[in-house]
Amino acid sequence: MDETQWERLMNTYSSDVSQLQELNIINQLKHRVTFIKFKSSGHSYSRIYYLNLSEDAIHYLGSKHKSKIEACKIKDIDQVRQGFTTIVWKKCLNKRKITHDKENLAFSILYDNNRHSLDLLADTENIRSQWIQGLEYLIKRYNSHIRTHHEITNQWIWYLFSQADHDKSGHLNRSEARRLLFSLNIELDQRDFDVYFNQANIRRNNYDELRNLDKDEFLIFYKYISNRPELLKIICQYNGSTLEETTKILSDYNTIREIIHINPLERPRDSSSLSFRKSKSKNSSFSFRRNRSASIISQHSISSSDNNHNRKNYLTIEQLKDFLQKEQHMETLSIEDCSKLIARFEPSSEGQQYEEMGVDGLRLLLLHDEFCIMNPNKSHRVYHDMTRPLTDYFIATSHNTYIRDNQVYGDCTPETYIHALRTGCRAVEMDCYDGENGEPIVYHGNTFTKPITFREIILAIKTEAFSISPYPIFFNIENHCSYEQQGIMARLLKNTFKDHLLSKPLVDDFETLPSPEELKYKVIIRSRRYPKGKIPADPKTDRSNDETEPNPKNYHPEFSNLIIYSQIVSFMNITHTLCTQKCFHSISFKESKMDDLINQVSPEHLDLIRLTKQHIVRVYPGAKRQDSSNIDPTDYWSYGVQMVALNYQANDKAMCLQDAFFSDNGGCGYLLKPSFLLSDNELFDPKEKYYKKAKHLQIHIISGQHLPKEKNCIEDRDIVDPYVEVITYGIQHDSSEHHTPSVRNNGLNPIWDYKINIDIFCPELCLILFQVRDKDRYGSSTFLGRACIPFTGLQLGYRHIKLKAKDGDYINGTIFVHIKIEDL
Numbered sequence: 103m104d105e106t107q108w109e110r111l112m113n114t115y116s117s118d119v120s121q122l123q124e125l126n127i128i129n130q131l132k133h134r135v136t137f138i139k140f141k142s143s144g145h146s147y148s149r150i151y152y153l154n155l156s157e158d159a160i161h162y163l164g165s166k167h168k169s170k171i172e173a174c175k176i177k178d179i180d181q182v183r184q185g186f187t188t189i190v191w192k193k194c195l196n197k198r199k200i201t202h203d204k205e206n207l208a209f210s211i212l213y214d215n216n217r218h219s220l221d222l223l224a225d226t227e228n229i230r231s232q233w234i235q236g237l238e239y240l241i242k243r244y245n246s247h248i249r250t251h252h253e254i255t256n257q258w259i260w261y262l263f264s265q266a267d268h269d270k271s272g273h274l275n276r277s278e279a280r281r282l283l284f285s286l287n288i289e290l291d292q293r294d295f296d297v298y299f300n301q302a303n304i305r306r307n308n309y310d311e312l313r314n315l316d317k318d319e320f321l322i323f324y325k326y327i328s329n330r331p332e333l334l335k336i337i338c339q340y341n342g343s344t345l346e347e348t349t350k351i352l353s354d355y356n357t358i359r360e361i362i363h364i365n366p367l368e369r370p371r372d373s374s375s376l377s378f379r380k381s382k383s384k385n386s387s388f389s390f391r392r393n394r395s396a397s398i399i400s401q402h403s404i405s406s407s408d409n410n411h412n413r414k415n416y417l418t419i420e421q422l423k424d425f426l427q428k429e430q431h432m433e434t435l436s437i438e439d440c441s442k443l444i445a446r447f448e449p450s451s452e453g454q455q456y457e458e459m460g461v462d463g464l465r466l467l468l469l470h471d472e473f474c475i476m477n478p479n480k481s482h483r484v485y486h487d488m489t490r491p492l493t494d495y496f497i498a499t500s501h502n503t504y505i506r507d508n509q510v511y512g513d514c515t516p517e518t519y520i521h522a523l524r525t526g527c528r529a530v531e532m533d534c535y536d537g538e539n540g541e542p543i544v545y546h547g548n549t550f551t552k553p554i555t556f557r558e559i560i561l562a563i564k565t566e567a568f569s570i571s572p573y574p575i576f577f578n579i580e581n582h583c584s585y586e587q588q589g590i591m592a593r594l595l596k597n598t599f600k601d602h603l604l605s606k607p608l609v610d611d612f613e614t615l616p617s618p619e620e621l622k623y624k625v626i627i628r629s630r631r632y633p634k635g636k637i638p639a640d641p642k643t644d645r646s647n648d649e650t651e652p653n654p655k656n657y658h659p660e661f662s663n664l665i666i667y668s669q670i671v672s673f674m675n676i677t678h679t680l681c682t683q684k685c686f687h688s689i690s691f692k693e694s695k696m697d698d699l700i701n702q703v704s705p706e707h708l709d710l711i712r713l714t715k716q717h718i719v720r721v722y723p724g725a726k727r728q729d730s731s732n733i734d735p736t737d738y739w740s741y742g743v744q745m746v747a748l749n750y751q752a753n754d755k756a757m758c759l760q761d762a763f764f765s766d767n768g769g770c771g772y773l774l775k776p777s778f779l780l781s782d783n784e785l786f787d788p789k790e791k792y793y794k795k796a797k798h799l800q801i802h803i804i805s806g807q808h809l810p811k812e813k814n815c816i817e818d819r820d821i822v823d824p825y826v827e828v829i830t831y832g833i834q835h836d837s838s839e840h841h842t843p844s845v846r847n848n849g850l851n852p853i854w855d856y857k858i859n860i861d862i863f864c865p866e867l868c869l870i871l872f873q874v875r876d877k878d879r880y881g882s883s884t885f886l887g888r889a890c891i892p893f894t895g896l897q898l899g900y901r902h903i904k905l906k907a908k909d910g911d912y913i914n915g916t917i918f919v920h921i922k923i924e925d926l
Contacts, residue, residue, distance in 0.1 A: 132153045135152065140200065140223065142193045146200075149163065159172050159174065174220060175213075176240045176244050179240075182211055182237045182238055186208055187210060189219075189515055190221045194221075207223050208221070208230075274315045279299060279315060287810070289847040303315060333468075336900065341416065417464070420437070430900070440457075449466065450463070473897075480766050480892075481769060482768060484767055485768070486773065487774055491614040494780055495744060500527045502749065509725075509727065513554075516561070526771045532544045532556065533547060534579055534581055534583050542583050560599070568623055570769070571770040577625060592664060595625070604625060607667075612685070626666070627666070631665040691721045711742050723747070730751060731752060758890050789833070792863045793926065797923050798861055798923070800922040800923075805852065805918045809822060809849035810886055812886070824852055825843060825874070826841060827839065827871075830868060831869045831871065833867060849886075862893060871888060896921050903919060
């Protein structure tokens with residue numbers, strides 16, 4: 103590990119405030135405060151707001167001060183802004199429902215990917231400052247918890263306790279504890295439930311204590327039902343436990359029934375994962391599979407057993423080093439490094455004193471981002487060569503960025519640009535038309551979308567243009583403006599971005615485009631550039647580029663002179679483009695035209711790769727996608743298309759693939775293409791198997807943890823039957839689908855113990871999608887969570903995969919896997 107990795111790994115959340123200040127900040131938000139809430143209609147309401155006790159949501163009291171309503175969850179908040187910055191405030195100003203002198207009291211909470219805002223007016227500047235500071239602290243704390251998976255903590259457990267404690271007695275009776283299991287997404291029969299309840303009930307001084315669980319006992323109860331015996335098996339593999347010791351340790355973890363089948367233990371030499379399946383072979387390694395009910399990890403019973411000091415239910419510091427070096431491929435790890443890891447992750451004082459790591463410490467270690475499935479050295483830093491021409495990179499690109507919902511109705515908003523830029527997008531789009539009072543506007547032409555001014559958009563972009571990535575941002579401008587308003591657009595761009603706006607070439611004579619490194623912090627205009635009065639070459643046809651302006655028009659020199667390195671030109675055929683166009687000429691295709699080029703017979707379809715080696719090519723969804731659905735980007739990346747434009751507002755599979763693809767290289771929005779898409783010396787055909795760098799991938803899907811219910815509805819009494827679906831994307835021969843069997847009635851800690859073997863012929867372009875679904879015996883399965891990882895970002899060994907909802911937000915759920923890769 104390098105120094106930066108250690109810093110990320112060893113540091114817990116470090117804020118700029120002390121623990122006392124932190125407590126004061128949070129308590130201030132818990133005190134009920136009256137704000138005036140404003141809506142886009144101009145209506146305003148006085149409401150009482152406060153942070154709930156579990157500190158995960160902002161609530162308010164309804165108009166009758168009886169109903170408690172959730173305003174937004176902390177995890178969904180994207181930004182907190184002061185002043186009149188949102189569309190709601192601007193509409194209220196235009197309707198004269200509020201005056202500019204109140205701006206020092208106004209703030210907005212933007213949530214759900216900047217789609218919605220809670221716009222509030224405080225009584226004093228001090229109250230506003232307290233809430234902005236408090237909310238920003240809670241957002242940072244939540245993001246820190248995501249890195250360490252710390253949100254599955256006592257605080258969350260206490261929240262479950264309070265939800266289950268219907269009579270607010272501070273205790274759970276058996277009926278309340280039974281209802282709690284439905285929230286935890288697991289079903290136990292009555293016998294199993296009684297064993298867990300009785301084992302957790304350690305205070306038995308009187309009849310009431312015997313019948314109920316207090317908070318501490320509930321914590322024991324929770325640990326029993328959320329056990330991780332698969333982690334104990336890893337410990338047994340590496341701590342030299344004998345067969346007898348292993349049997350005893352594992353049986354202590356399974357107090358209900360005998361479900362462990364022990365055979366002679368073989369320590370694998372090839373770093374493959376343990377087998378967790380029942381085996382009939384006498385020579386196979388010990389294994390297990392849970393029955394319908396979850397088995398128990400009973401730390402309490404282990405710690406209270408006789409001769410516990412002889413039980414090897416932990417790793418010594420030397421054994422931890424052996425595990426991390428051999429299994430997790432951390433070859434350079436030292437004993438001193440392992441000592442730091444134990445101090446950081448082992449929760450027991452005894453483990454820290456003797457420098458040993460038990461199941462809980464190993465769980466916390468393997469849940470940290472640095473040990474999860476995505477390689478942090480690839481997701482947290484820019485490591486690609488950024489000094490090559492722009493044509494050599496894939497660029498994260500948005501289509502019709504101004505649209506919030508579908509392509510026909512709804513508001514156009516600057517918030518969609520902010521959301522796209524904050525997720526790493528480096529090429530945004532604007533369809534520009536003449537507006538009133540000399541103000542160019544942006545909207546989807548010939549639709550019912552409500553326009554927004556060009557000025558509002560570029561001012562919003564200015565605040566976030568380089569907040570995530572320093573590399574150049576493209577403005578793809580579809581220009582429908584008159585000569586005069588083109589000049590206005592040019593002057594607005596110059597006045598807003600000043601030196602950041604690229605207004606002339608870096609050098610006078612060039613035959614290749616400059617690099618992202620040379621163009622850091624620059625805004626590049628991508629549009630058409632014609633001398634005054636010249637008519638575009640191709641009119642719009644059904645299968646041509648609908649970014650071509652169909653009518654003769656004049657191009658204002660102030661605007662056209664800003665189009666330097668990405669001048670859109672009309673397309674006749676690939677040979678014509680390669681023979682006649684310059685390196686700064688760029689082509690746009692709608693998906694149908696691009697598909698025509700890809701579907702040509704071999705070898706003609708390879709001409710597209712020749713085109714993308716020399717020119718920036720952009721492909722975008724066709725006009726029929728009025729619902730803002732997306733194209734599958736993987737086919738186009740396989741041909742070297744730099745700009746695959748997607749609807750960022752869509753929470754679909756294509757955006758999941760996009761997010762995974764561009765999570766590499768530090769999430770900077772630029773990825774250097776593989777050498778076979780750049781060099782004329784390598785023969786590559788996306789329709790053929792490419793053996794030069796082919797790999798064999800084995801994914802051992804072991805277990806799941808804290809899987810949600812359908813639509814994350816904890817009140818739903820139906821318990822999920824989860825299974826994992828693994829889908830690979832890339833070149834044609836790398837497309838495959840696999841799935842595990844389902845586990846009946848257990849979303850809390852199911853074990854699948856299922857191995858998937860896949861041959862990957864083009865690893866550089868391969869993406870692996872993990873989806874957890876709920877099997878329905880009478881209908882279609884239901885989505886529960888997903889994660890997508892680039893093949894080149896996989897970490898080997900035992901890894902957790904943190905799942906996301908369809909909107910991209912992390913959920914509590916994880917799956918635990920073992921990854922092994924070999925040359926094919």
